[in-house]
Amino acid sequence: MSLKFPIYMDNHATTPMDPRVLEAMLPYFTEHFGNAASRSHRFGWVAEEAVGYAREQIATLIGAEKPEEIIFTSGATESDNLAIKGVAEFYRDKGNHIITTKIEHKAVLDTCKRLEKEGYEVTYLDVGPEGVVSVDDVRAAMTDKTILVSVMLANNEVGTIQPLKEIGALCKERGVIFHTDAVQGIGKTEFNVKEMGVDLASLTAHKIYGPKGIGALYVRRARPRVRLTAQMDGGGHERGNRSGTLNVPGIVGFGKACEILNKEWREESKRVKALRDRLKDKLFAELDECHINGAWDDARRLPNNLNVSFSYVEGEGLMMAIKDVAVSSGSACTSSSLEPSYVLRALGVEEELAHTSIRFGLGRFTTEEEVDYVAKLVVDKVKKLRDLSPLYEMAREGVNLKDIVWAAH
Amino acid sequence: MAYSEKVIEHAENPRNVGTLDKEDPNVGTGLVGAPACGDVMRLQIKVSDAGVIEDAKFKTFGCGSAIASSSLATEWLKGRTLDEASEIRNTDIVKELNLPPVKIHCSVLAEDAIKSAIEDFRKKQSAKRGA
Ligand SMILES: Cc1ncc(COP(=O)(O)O)c(C=O)c1O
Ligand code: FES
Helix, strand or coil: CCCCCCEECECCCCCCCCHHHHHHHCHHHHCCCCCCCCCCCHHHHHHHHHHHHHHHHHHHHHCCCCHHHEEEECCHHHHHHHHHHHHHHHCCCCCCEEEEECCCCHHHHHHHHHHHHCCCEEEEECCCCCCCCCHHHHHHHCCCCEEEEECCCECCCCCEECCHHHHHHHHHHHCCEEEEECCCCECCECCCHHHHCCCEEEEEHHHCCCCCCCEEEEECCCCCCCCCCCCCCCCCCHHHCCCCCCCHHHHHHHHHHHHHHHHHHHHHHHHHHHHHHHHHHHHHHHCCCEEECCCCCHHHECCCEEEEEECCCCHHHHHHHCCCEECEECCHHHCCCCCCCHHHHHCCCCHHHHCCEEEEECCCCCCHHHHHHHHHHHHHHHHHHHHCCHHHHHHHCCCCHHHCCCCCC | CCCCHHHHHHHHCCCCECCCCCCCCCEEEEEEEEHHHCEEEEEEEEECCCCEEEEEEEEEECCHHHHHHHHHHHHHHCCCEHHHHCCCCHHHHHHHHCCCHHHHHHHHHHHHHHHHHHHHHHHHHHHHHHC
16 A cells, blocks of 8 residues: 555544544535424434434443433533533532642643632642552542542543543542543543543544544433533523534534444554554664653553654654654644643653653554554654754763753753 | 745755864854753854864754754855854844744854854964963
8 A cells, every 4th residue: 555645643633534424424414404402393303313322322432321421512622621610610619629630631731720710729640750640649639628530531642541440439439529531542441431430521522533623521410410510601402511502413423433433442452552562663673762751551551652752852853854744742842832741741751851752643544554654764864863963972972961051041 | 833945955954964073273162052941052163274164063953943043054154254153143044944933042042053153262262372
C-alpha cells in the first residue's frame, strides 16, 4: 500500500470519522431532520427514536444501567463543566471541597479554578513521575467537606491510566461523588461505570472516530442518585439537565461510534499497541538518550500513546523537520504561552526534557507502513538536529549542562 | 502555525552549521539562551586581522524559527566588519524570515548571539594586547 501524506499520528487531539459512522449519520441531516423534542409528528418521533437508540449504544459501551443516565452535551469540555459545577452547586450545603489531580484536562482544571474564586476549596493532587495518582493520596486529601473527586480515566498527553476502581470504592465508602473525564480512555482500556463505581463520566465522540461537537455526561441515577444543577437554562431538554435542541445526526454518529467500539475495541487495542511498540522499538534501537514520559506498563498506559523526549532536540524544531507527520509536543515553543506542558511538569519532567517531548497518538487507521516510515524519518531528523544542537555537542564533550550558568530569559 | 517558506528553507538546509575552535584568539563565541527555556544558540565568528568576519558558524537547539534565525545570521555576518555586524537587528531577521509575533524572541536571541560573539572576540583581543 502506498503512503498518503501527511501522516496522522495525533489521535489524542482528535480522530478521523469512521466511514461507518458517517454513513449512519447521513440520513439524519436531510431525510430524518426532525427535532427530537417535537412530540406531535413523525419527524420528531423518528429523531427521538434515533436519539434513544444512541443512548442505549453509549450506555452499553460504558456499562451504564439505563440509557437515561446519558445526557447529551456539545462535547467533553461542556460535560466536565456540567459535572463539576453542577455537583458543586447542588451539594453546596454538604460541603465545598473538591479533589482532583494536576494532570487533568484544562476543562477540569479551569472549572475548578473558577470554583475556587467562588469560595470552593480544591486539592490538586500530585501524580509523581509515573503520571498516576495514588489512591492513598486521594484518601488523605478527603475531609468531611469533600463533595466531589474528579480523576481522569487516562491522560491525554502521556496516556497514563488512573486507578479508577480503587478511587471509586473509596468514594463509595466515604459517600463522595466520583467524576471521571473518560475521553481518552474509552475504547482503549477497560471502562465500566458500574464496576468502577463512577458516578459521573465525561465522554466525547470526536476522539472515538465520531463527529466533533457532540459529547455526553453519564449521570448515575441509582445508588446513589446523583443530582446536578443545570448550567444551561432553556427548554428543559435532557430532563432539565441540559437545555438545547439535540444534535440528532451527531448523536446518531456518537452512538454508532460506541457500537463499533463495543464490538471491536479489544482487537483494535491489541493491533494499535503492537504498532505503538513497533514504533518505540525502532526509535530506541537507533537513538540514544530517548526518555519515555510516564509509566510504560500496559496496565497504566494507553495502547496508542507514545510520549518520548529526544534529549537535545527541541520539540517544535523536530516537528518542523518531520512536517509530513502530524504529532504534537509538550515544548513551550509550540504554545502561545511559551510555557512547557503542565502535565510533564506535574510528572517532574525537567524543563529541558519537556522541551524535547513528542507525543505520538496512534489510532484505528494507523498502518504498519506509516509506522515504519515515521520511525525512519524521526531517527534521521533527530540525528540531523543533534548534529545541529550545541547541547548535544557539549554533552558529548563531557560538559555537564547543569554546571553552566545559563541566562534564563 | 504555518511557517514561512524562508524559515522552512533555512531550517531544512541550514547554512554554516558547525564549530570553530573557541580557543583561537581570532574566534569569538556567543552562547545564549537556556535549555530550560527551550532555546540555546551558539554562534561563532572568525575575524581576520583586518577586522572582517571571514567565517561564521552556528549550532542551535530550538524551534525552526530559531534555527532559521541563526542560520540567516551567519550568512549575513560573513564579509562584514565587526561594526557592520553589530548593526544587525532582530527586526531585520523578523522581516527577512517573516516571523510571526510569537517567534520574535527567536530573532532576539540571534541578535544577542551576534553581540555576544563580538564581545567575546573583543575581550580576547584586548586580553591579548594587555598581555
Ligand atoms: C481528557 C480530555 N478531556 C476533555 C477534552 C475536551 O473534549 P471536547 O473537545 O469534546 O470538548 C479533551 C480533548 O481535547 C481531552 O483530551
Ligand atoms: S526557540 Fe522557542 S519559540 Fe523559537
